[in-house]
Amino acid sequence: MTGPLDFVPCHSLPDSATEPPVRFVFRDGQNLLVDPTQPDRLLDALDFAEHPAVPLGRLAGRPCVAIAVDADTPPPAGLDFVGLRALHGVMDEHLRSLAGGGFQLLHWRRTHRFCGACGTPTAMKTDERALVCPACGQLAFPRIDSAIIVGICRGDQLLLAHNRRFRGNMHSLIAGFVEVGETLEQTVAREVREEVGIEVDRIRYFGSQTWPYPSTIMLGFVAHYAGGELRPDGEEIVSADWYSRDALPEIPGPGSISRRIIDAFLAGELG
Numbered sequence: 436m437t438g439p440l441d442f443v444p445c446h447s448l449p450d451s452a453t454e455p456p457v458r459f460v461f462r463d464g465q466n467l468l469v470d471p472t473q474p475d476r477l478l479d480a481l482d483f484a485e486h487p488a489v490p491l492g493r494l495a496g497r498p499c500v501a502i503a504v505d506a507d508t509p510p511p512a513g514l515d516f517v518g519l520r521a522l523h524g525v526m527d528e529h530l531r532s533l534a535g536g537g538f539q540l541l542h543w544r545r546t547h548r549f550c551g552a553c554g555t556p557t558a559m560k561t562d563e564r565a566l567v568c569p570a571c572g573q574l575a576f577p578r579i580d581s582a583i584i585v586g587i588c589r590g591d592q593l594l595l596a597h598n599r600r601f602r603g604n605m606h607s608l609i610a611g612f613v614e615v616g617e618t619l620e621q622t623v624a625r626e627v628r629e630e631v632g633i634e635v636d637r638i639r640y641f642g643s644q645t646w647p648y649p650s651t652i653m654l655g656f657v658a659h660y661a662g663g664e665l666r667p668d669g670e671e672i673v674s675a676d677w678y679s680r681d682a683l684p685e686i687p688g689p690g691s692i693s694r695r696i697i698d699a700f701l702a703g704e705l706g
């Protein structure tokens with residue numbers, strides 16, 4: 436499967452008995468049921484009808500749902516449960532994104548089973564992507580956390596930092612979550628100041644990536660050094676330095692927006 440999918444999102448689908456759906460089946464959180472020999476094969480005719488399903492839409496004209504199964508559910512013969520991250524570069528990227536969206540909606544449904552205002556069990560709305568409380572009418576929409584990630588240039592060098600959570604000696608860009616009341620540019624400036632102690636300017640948008648672990652949108656930016664001495668905060672950021680193209684430390688593998696920004700730096704596209 437290549438190119439964008441023939442996919443139309445919708446919030447309610449016909450009874451699965453009349454039109455058997457394509458199913459994205461998740462176990463243990465992010466493990467997706469796939470045919471390891473054909474990762475792009477659409478799975479249907481699976482005996483998971485009794486499990487709670489979240490409608491996603493129509494894929495190539497067929498109803499498409501996401502289903503969560505219990506942690507001890509064995510995979511059907513010939514199929515296997517594989518982590519979403521491990522399917523990067525293995526499964527069609529558009530299909531993997533659709534599955535990732537399904538995972539996020541399952542997570543949302545599972546964590547919003549009761550009304551946050553009055554505690555009544557919620558129900559799925561059929562005319563929009565929301566859960567509604569039948570007692571008080573309170574609506575709950577899928578939550579998406581916003582985070583920024585920024586490539587900071589100084590001359591022909593890029594700032595790379597080692598975060599305490601990174602494996603080995605991996606270095607990447609500065610990132611952090613948007614706080615209430617901030618513009619994205621303010622988030623970029625604050626995160627850079629907090630984590631490495633410098634000021635930046637000429638902040639511009641680069642691109643974005645959904646990050647379904649569980650529900651984040653990563654908003655990529657490029658910025659330029661505008662002053663100050665590098666002072667890693669010592670909590671999140673253990674070390675940070677300016678790197679030239681020909682002397683990079685270990686960097687993230689392909690598939691993340693951080694790597695896309697670093698690759699753009701290497702190609703001389705960030706100036």
Ligand SMILES: [Zn+2]
Nearest residue numbers: 550553568571
């Ligand atoms: Zn309520």
